[in-house]
Amino acid sequence: MKVLVCTKQIPDPAAPYHLDPETHFLERPTDQILDDTDRYGVEMGLQVAEQTEGSVTLVSMGPAGNLQGIRQALAMGADKAIVIEDDSLRGADSWVTAQVLAAAIRNEGFDLVIAGTESTDGSSGVLPQQLSELLGVPSLTFAKHLERDGDTIRIQRQTEYGYE
Secondary structure (H helix, E strand, C coil), X not given: CEEEEECCEEECCCCCXXXXXXXXXXXXXXXXXXXXXXXXXXXXXXXXXXXXXXXXXXXXXXXXXXXXXXXXXXXXXXXXEEEEECHHHCCCCHHHHHHHHHHHHCCCCCCEEECCCCCCCCCCCCHHHHHXXXXXXXXXXXXXXXXXXXXXXXXXXXXXXXXX
């Protein structure tokens, strides 16, 4: 099974931030790490690929430069990464991000796309559904466990009422 995992690099939350007194912009550290929610997605993708003798491809978008977070995900065992780097995408909202990621993976061929619930630095949580709509594929949310049975994928999903 060919698994694509959406990954996002975020500024290291442990690194110091400061406010630029002239621009009044928050200056983020340049060190980037793999977002924790995406780390879980990578692990889930690796488990599916192992069960199906498949592969895991990471897909990420961000400003050019630091690939520390992507390297972390590759070190976990992912086979390759598609990274869209363009400084004009700095600060892009979730809809623009979903459009860019969809364009990048539409012709890649995939059986499953995994995305974390929300990014730590943005916390909107809407990108997975936007991406699924653009790709014309179903979206299963809040999966905590994934199991393959032939051509069927079953998930255990966490909701505010428990598991289903």
